[in-house]
Amino acid sequence: MKTWTDDATAQVKRYLRQVQVRLEESGADAHEVVEDLSRHIHQRANDSPLVVITLDEANRIIATMGTPDEVALSWKQLGGEDKSEGWDSPALNPPPSAQKLSQRTLWVMLGIVFALLAALLVVPWMVWSISTAPDRVTTAGSTETKNELIEAARNGHPETLQSLLDHGALIDAQDAQGMTALHHAAKNGHNGVVEVLVQNGANKTIRDRMGKTAADYAASGGHQATLEAIVGKLQSQPAETLTALPPTWFQAGNDHMNYVTGVKMLKGIPGEAMFIQSTNAKPAGFSTVMTEQPADQFRGRRITMTGTISANVRDGWAGMWLRIDGPQGEALGFDNMQDRPIKGTIAPTPYSITLDVPDTAAQLAYGVLFEGQGEICFGDISVR
C-alpha cells in the first residue's frame, strides 16, 4: 500500500474534479468514469517504484491520463452527447447492409403490432397517436428525433420543438458540429425557441466544436433579446448548482452572501477560471476568493503576484490583492489595486502586484476581490 502526501492527494482530487466538470458538460455518466479514473490512478501509483507518492509522482501519473478536455472529448466522440441507448456514433454504426436489415425487421414488427392493435378496435387512437407523435418510430433521443429537434430550432418553430420535447426528445443532443438546439436557435435569433428551450432546462454551458456556447452565437449575431433570454437563465441558477472552487481557495468578504463563486472555462484564461458573480442589484459590500500559504520560502525576498482577470463590472470595482501577515496576524504589507481599480468590461488581461516580504512574515494571503454588480473571472494566479 502506498502512502500519499497531502498535496499529491489534493492534486489528484483536483484533476478528477476537473474531469467530472468536463464530463458533466458533455452529458456523460461522470460519476462512473471518475470512479474508473480514480481506480486507474491508484493502480498506477501501486505500480510505482516509489513508496511515497509525492506531488511530482502524482503529476507524472496524471500526465499519462490526458487532460480533462481530452477525457470529455473521448465521451463525445462515441456519441456521448446523445443520452439514448441506441446507435448514434459513426464509429459504431453498423454498415449499410446491417442497417437495411434492421430497418426491414423494424417495419415488419411495426406491421404486426399495427394489425394486432387494429384487431382490438383501437384504430382511432392509433390515428391520433401517429398524427401527433413527433416521429413514426421514435424512441426518446433517436437520431431522427435529434435531427428534427435541431431543425425545429434552426427554423424557428417553437410549437414543433415543444411537441418533440414532450415526446421525449433529448434537449441537449448535439449534431456533428457539436451544436445543440439552443446553439442553432441562438445563432438564428429565434427568441421563441430559445425561451422554450431555456424553460425546459437546456444546458447553456455546452460548447460546440468551435468552442462556442449558445450565448456566444447570440452575441456575435447581434441578437440581444436572444442573448438576454439565455444569460438571464444563467444568472437565475441557484448558487448550489455552481461548481466548487479549487482546493485551498475559498470565498470571503464582508458581503459574500450577495455573491456566488465557482469555476468555468473562459477563453483567454488558462485552465479553469474562477469567478465571482453578484446576485443582488445593490450589494452592500465586497466578496473575495482567496487562499493562504506560509511565508517561509519568501522571507527577505521581493515577490510578485500575477494573474489574469476579465471583468464585466457595473457600479463598483475589482482588484487582485496580496497581503503579508506577521506572526500576530498584523499586516506587514498590502496592495489591493484600489489605486488602479478594474472597472467596466475588460477582456482577459494580465495584472501583477509586487511586495517585499519582511524577515518576520508568517503568512501570505492573496486573491481577487469584487464589489458591485456583474461578474469577474480570473485565473492563472501565482506568487513567485
Next chain:
Amino acid sequence: MTNNGDNFNVDNWSTQLRKGIVELCILNLLEQRELYGYDLVRQLTQMPGLGIAEGSVYPLLARMRKVGLLTARLEESPNGPVRKYYALTPAGQRCWETMNAHWQELVRGVDRLKLPGERG
C-alpha cells in the same frame, strides 16, 4: 494560387483515423478474454500508433457498457484497488464481427487502390 499540398494536415488526418478505431481495438482485446480496466488500458496505450491517453479510454468503456456492448463487474484484488473486469456481451460479439468485417473490407479496398494491377 496553386497549392503544392504541403498545407495538408497529415497529423489531423491521422488523429481522426485513430479516433475511429479505438472502439474496434477495445472489442478486439475483449473478444480474446475478459480484462480489467487497468490492464486493458495499458495494452491499448502501448499499441504502436494508437496514441491515446489512458484516461480517454474510460469514457469509451462506460459508453460501450451503456449501449450494451460490454458488461462490467467489480472484483477485489489482493494487489491493489478493486478491479473492474470488462467482457463482451452477445451484442458486443456481434458488433465485433460486423466491425471487423467492415474494417477488413476497408483495408482491402484501400490496398487495392494503391495497386493499379488489382483494380479490376
